[in-house]
Amino acid sequence: MKDAPTVYLDHAATTPMTDVAIEALTARLREVGNASSLHASGRRARRIVEESRETIAQALNCRPGEVVFTSGGTEADNLAVKGLHWSRRATDPRRLRFLASAVEHHAVLDPLEWLEEHEGAAVNLLPVDSLGRLSVDALRAAVELEPASVAAITVMWANNEVGTLQPIDEVVALAAEHGIPVHTDAVQAIGSVPVDFAASGVDALSVSGHKVGGPQGVGALVVRREVDLTALLHGGGQERDVRSGTLDVPAIAGFAAAVELAVKQQADHAARLTVLRDRLVVAVRREVPDVVLNGDLDNRLPGNVHLGFPGCEGDSLLMLLDARGIECSTGSACSAGVPQPSHVLLAMGRNPEDARSSLRFSLGHTSTDADIEAVAAAIAPCVERARAARA
Structure with missing residues (x-):
């Protein structure tokens, strides 16, 4: 296969x-x-x-x-x-x-x-x-x-x-x-x-x-x-x-x-990624209604989607998605095996727990509609497992 x-x-x-x-x-x-x-x-x-x-x-x-x-x-x-x-x-x-x-x-x-x-x-x-x-x-x-x-x-x-x-x-x-x-x-x-x-x-x-x-x-x-x-x-x-x-x-x-x-190609690239980015946000919100979108909703990079998943550890969710072939990142660092919350999210007023629950999906010149569909199909079961693991 x-x-x-x-x-x-x-x-x-x-x-x-x-x-x-x-x-x-x-x-x-x-x-x-x-x-x-x-x-x-x-x-x-x-x-x-x-x-x-x-x-x-x-x-x-x-x-x-x-x-x-x-x-x-x-x-x-x-x-x-x-x-x-x-x-x-x-x-x-x-x-x-x-x-x-x-x-x-x-x-x-x-x-x-x-x-x-x-x-x-x-x-x-x-x-x-x-x-x-x-x-x-x-x-x-x-x-x-x-x-x-x-x-x-x-x-x-x-x-x-x-x-x-x-x-x-x-x-x-x-x-x-x-x-x-x-x-x-x-x-x-x-x-x-x-x-x-x-x-x-x-x-x-x-x-x-x-x-x-x-x-x-x-x-x-x-x-x-x-x-x-x-x-x-x-x-x-x-x-x-x-x-x-x-x-x-x-x-x-x-x-x-x-x-x-x-x-x-900047203008065309930005226009295409903005459409994909917005589709990704809509798709994830449909599957995980309590997801939180971080950052400026208007004045932001066209390919950036930074999402908080309440009740999840970002690192765990990242690895669950990775197991399904979806590669993204967390904003956190790891020190001595202990996940550290993102300094960016802490500076924005998030508490450490919320800061550790976030993932960054960043789009680029190879991104397609199929990528968005793959995330939409995987995100809910992965979030469910990540929350269960933390409970």
Whole structure:
């Protein structure tokens, strides 16, 4: 008997590579050349890197020189957070405070915690409302408390768990009043919602290849040329002397192809996923009437469905669905074998029990109506078993 096809609904974790990205990457795998070498092979490799840089710059509306290639979104976030803190503090020792939303990805929260423990930074995590949206009033109060002490502000473009879009325009306008640089983690946003670097007014923006249909292990920090960043890595002085290391030419080629396609198809992609997302919500509500939809119902990522199932442990429900070939995720972490509630849901005011009962279904370019039907058929019996196991 042939196994049923896997229903993959975890695109926010990683999405399958697109054909154009696979072709761009594999076309370069057999070619030799270090992009820092001066001979012909090195110059060919450098040309691929620079053409890829121009492709990404055109897609995101930035200057090519503002694209700094990294190993992915986590490195880009670390470079932005630590690099801004160190450079700003070097020019003015009073700049010890770093402001961030309480629902940032751990790729932002963990380096902030490290700066607090090891570098004397003062991290202010700002509250969000019940939809996961940053309180701009709280941000204003934090800034105006002592503007000269703020090194930088970081607020993600879109939340990776509940999908809520953040008020980046308001954050930038407030920061501009006091000359404070703004970084945004846009890893989940590229290809899902319009992202225009120049028009946004942010100073630095993180991108990851495998979230947009490109390869894993490559990404970029888009950072304005006039912004001073202290490097994390030192060596050959590549990437404006901000990110040393031999560049992965095939991965960069695949990354650029994926970004170009994702941005080109963004509007159509979002429209299609919005329809599928809404069908999924309706289907699950029909089967499990007391399900709770988390996040902003209107201003959210088109492919994000974050649901709470009262009386269930999210981890148990995830494994029951996985046994039926349906792959999704929880927002929780596991420490010493004990499920921990999502920091995002706790910041939104959920109690720990409710926070542990949630699952994230994230749709992508391979999602179909059949995926929605599979979830609809499986969800009620899986919820019933998960509740029985907890009783």
